[in-house]
Amino acid sequence: MKLLLLEDDEATRAHLERILVAAGHDVDVATNGHDAIAMGSGGDHALLVLDRMVPGIDGLGVLKALRAAGVQAPALFLTAMDGVHDRVEGLDAGGDDYLVKPFAAIEVVARVNALLRRQPAHDVSTVLRVGDLEVDLLQRRVSRAGSRIVLQPLEFKLLEYLMRHTGEIVTRSMLHENVWSFHFDPQTNIIESNMSRLRSKIDRGFGHEFIHTVRSKGYRFVAPS
């Protein structure tokens, strides 16, 4: 599984390459838009990591060109910190996720992994099962070891997101974006407060704890061994 990385800043490029290689990925590196299009149009990359601001054709242009050439690989945009509309523009151009610079290594790895292991589109299962925990997405019912658990709508959404990423680290910003649709850092304890309520409902009083806190990184939903 090779990744295509487009980044013109040398320090950032080296940093990203090191992070991604350490996470077990092969990385092809392009330093400008033309190279990225030439390298990516073969379609042999599983994921595109594109800096928006590069000389010549920028990241948006590269993705548009590659999408036009039939490249379906998910794309992660890297953006500068002040763009109010970078996210929307990136999504409009066919991007799947975006990350604001500067970012923590774990953030890149978590998002890359999430994009690579994304549920295939034909997965239409309506029930999620991890261990003895069962979530019926249509009935919006949750039960563990056969006993019904009542969740608030947002607790349900949080649980669904965690279960879909079982085994992976999900970062705070991934939770903000995907559970509450907050595309900014709320600076409040919404994750801690909501997570503790969810924990008390699905984990308290059972043998195995699904929700693990990964210090200074995020959370991981762990299946029983």
Add this chain to the structure above:
Amino acid sequence: MLLVVVERSISRYAAAATEGGLRSEAAVLQDDDRDGGRDNLIKEIERHRRAGAEEAFHYQVADRDGTMLLNDTDERAAKLGKGTVAVHDGPGAAVENFESLGVPLTNGGVLVVATDTYDILELRNRLDWITILAGVGITVFALAGGYVTGGLFMRRLDRVNEAIGHVVAGNYAQRLPTIGISPEFDLLTTNCNVMLDRIAALMDGLRQVTTDIAHDLRTPLSRLRQQLEATLEAGDASQYEAGIENAIVQTDQILTIFRALLRIGTLEGGDGRQRFGTVDLSEVIGRVVAAHEPVAEDEGQTLIAEHQAGVTVAGDADLLAQMMTNLIDNAIRHTPVGTRIVSRLERTDSGIVASIADNGPGIPADKRENVLARFYRLDRSRNLPGAGLGMSLAAAIASLHHADMVLLDNGPGLLIQVTFPAAGA
């Protein structure tokens, strides 16, 4: 130009009048000739000479063979048709050319009537003189007047330019004097002064912000530096690791401040309106409040939602969510255990009002405006985490949405009201 046209018209009119006079005189005399012959004609001419002194016609009467029966001119022959004849008016007078008209008489005779064109010439000359004198007079008067008022204007303009020079040189308290002369000029200087007031306010703001940024970033940066120094002296690998992790957390906090500042700056520049769409404000605020209910509960407070459904505004959903988050965060952070926080959203006559009310300690009336300024923190909040940017950011987002954000007394507590212009307005 106008004078030339007038002069031409007068000349033409005068020429036509002269010709008319000659024709009618000639016609009358032709009738006399026809009725009573040459003798009657001569007699009538004599009578005309006595009666019509002012007309001052000159005459020639000639027979078929050219014999002059009467001749007031210097010409030897009498010519038919329009022409000029030489006349010297009285003894010793210069010879002048008179306009003349020759008409046929009975038995092949010819009558020539001539008249002086002096009047017309004199009128023309006089008109020319008047024209020149008037032209010169007006020009001189205009120059003099222009010099006087221009001089006055220039002196006052100099004072204005001098004042502008002071402003350029850095005296931002300087204001422009009035120019006077006409209300338009006074309006100009008044408007310039209003502009200078605004610039001065902006400069103050800029200076304040620059100082604040420097001051408020110094604290976390100093802390980071101390942290790194302490880490350098760490005894073992685990302490070292913890120190580095701590330093990264602090760096992130500094970056968060930068990010908020950049965002405020971008929003205050009006960037963001181009992507405005219709936002379901009920959904956005509902989502923010739902996310914070457990947070308030953990703080021993109650967060209550009283929202009308289906309220929409033109805007950016992400930014509005951030604004509401900051307002609720502010209420949760700065009120004690047991506080009741109410989030309301309603359509009113004056627009769409989103508000956050609490029954906490409130903010003194004289400090409320300050809360919206960057980095402002009430003394009692200085020991709490945060950089004092949340409310500034919320205010910037409100202003981007043309919404009016006011802080009011909730008696007791604080009421923050954000009034959006009514949809479609």
